[in-house]
């Protein structure tokens with residue numbers, strides 16, 4: 001027997017249930033409670049925050065602050081949904097400077113835990129305690145500030161409690177939330193206790209020193225010593241902070257902290273911008289490390305797009321991407337050797353290139369071919385270069401640089417091709433200043449020998465410097481080519497017989513809308529029919545490759561990224577291959593003068609600490625390390 005098909009009855013949910021459902025968005029686990037309570041304490045102007053946890057935060061999270069407090073009559077209101085002191089209108093939301101603005105967090109916690117608020121404001125006769133369950137208020141003892149206790153999270157919603165992980169895992173998540181806040185606010189002291197034992201204590205120190213100290217406290221000394229300072233303005237975006245050098249990169253992306261107007265965010269635009277800054281110097285899938293603070297007019301970013309506020313939406317994501325990329329890129333460009341004693345190095349480089357029988361930079365056309373795949377650096381040009389490309393690449397190099405200069409011209413040749421500051425130094429001081437080698441300290445030292453045709457050994461004040469000569473020279477050639485290409489176009493070669501291929505509507509649309517960009521890349525691709533594209537010209541250096549494959553991968557890139565990024569990446573990729581062919585080969589004998597010239601060029605070349613594939617180009621072996629090898633006490 002079948003029942004008649006009555007529609008189900010629509011009922012209003014009870015308030016408690018409404019709150020519990022809404023709470024699911026804000027409070028997912030103990031770490032979410034920690035995040036919200038720390039936000040509140042910081043919004044209240046706290047300078048000292050203490051966090052006490054039991055059972056990984058599942059049994060208790062208590063946050064104590066010395067902020068402004070909550071007046072007794074307002075305590076019950078603070079626990080209500082949609083009750084906030086932080087905004088009053090929609091316009092306020094557009095310029096919100098506080099972490100909180102929804103008036104949801106305390107209400108959400110109150111609906112899924114046993115909660116209490118203890119607070120005292122300046123001038124009040126005592127503190128007051130509010131029990132969240134009963135709504136009862138009574139006087140209590142406490143200095144000015146607030147203590148929020150959240151006990152037995154999800155006790156009333158066992159299904160959700162089951163989703164929690166082990167106490168250790170939840171504790172780790174809580175600690176991550178504290179780290180994010182601690183890195184954002186070095187002027188605030190933090191202490192964390194678990195099960196009655198102190199886990200972390202980060203004191204505040206004033207100014208820049210305090211900020212570096214906080215980075216070291218939270219991320220370790222290594223983070224500070226192996227990162228560079230960033231302070232970069234790009235249009236309306238100001239990026240400050242520190243970015244790790246390529247060799248500080250990690251297997252996991254667990255040290256990437258980005259803040260927008262003081263708020264920790266996980267954002268694709270930011271991550272991608274940072275990642276692209278490392279493209280040229282980072283090996284394979286290594287993850288860069290950074291702590292970066294982006295400041296911009298709050299009206300340029302919408303913070304009200306995600307229940308936990310971890311995502312934001314930028315009015316102009318392109319400007320944020322550019323700012324991130326350029327901020328990191330420009331800071332990383334300065335090689336370590338240069339930052340040690342840049343002025344000294346440049347001065348000497350000028351004098352040196354004027355006197356030495358400098359290294360010939362144009363490669364020998366008989367150099368053995370080095371195979372290299374386009375995808376090696378994570379790019380989407382899958383074309384494997386053929387052997388006969390190398391001759392072309394070499395002639396391209398010559399076209400860019402001209403024939404190697406005569407010995408007497410080499411000084412000029414070096415300086416005009418080298419870093420601009422070198423050029424200035426050399427023209428202003430042709431051969432007058434020549435510090436004696438003994439009195440001058442080079443960051444990368446004086447060459448003493450060549451090892452097995454692969455390494456240059458040099459001596460500096462700290463000990464031994466070992467340089468991978470091919471890797472180092474490759475970078476120098478590459479950077480030089482990039483500089484030149486800023487003003488020249490990639491040369492293009494028409495195909496005798498255009499290569500036609502069946503294309504998707506998407507590919508055809510991209511090809512038609514990007515003719516100019518394609519031309520910049522030396523490519524000419526046009527539609528033959530509604531379903532066919534023809535490649536009519538390719539970059540000269542890739543003339544021997546698979547034109548269709550090249551066209552497809554470039555179109556795919558163009559569809560995904562903005563044109564400027566694609567042009568830059570493709571150019572860099574082509575140049576990197578050319579540089580690889582152009583760099584000195586292993587097993588080539590170099591004179592001491594040639595070796596010294598290479599060292600001086602490294603000191604003056606951007607990004608010279610890494611080769612084009614992200615491997616280091618040089619290492620320092622200190623006297624201490626050498627002594628240790630020989631068990632020699634000093």
Ligand SMILES: Nc1ncnc2c1ncn2[C@@H]1O[C@H](COP(=O)(O)OP(=O)(O)OP(=O)(O)O)[C@@H](O)[C@H]1O
Nearest residue numbers: 040044069078084085100101102103104105106146
């Ligand atoms: N530690 C604190 N010190 C002083 N006032 C506080 C503190 N915590 C909460 N409050 C007050 O209680 C109100 C409600 O806090 P709640 O966290 O629920 O909302 P919010 O911070 O305004 O917004 P959001 O839901 O986005 O966090 C706050 O607006 C603030 O006035």
Ligand SMILES: [Mg+2]
Nearest residue numbers: 039040100105
């Ligand atoms: Mg809040």
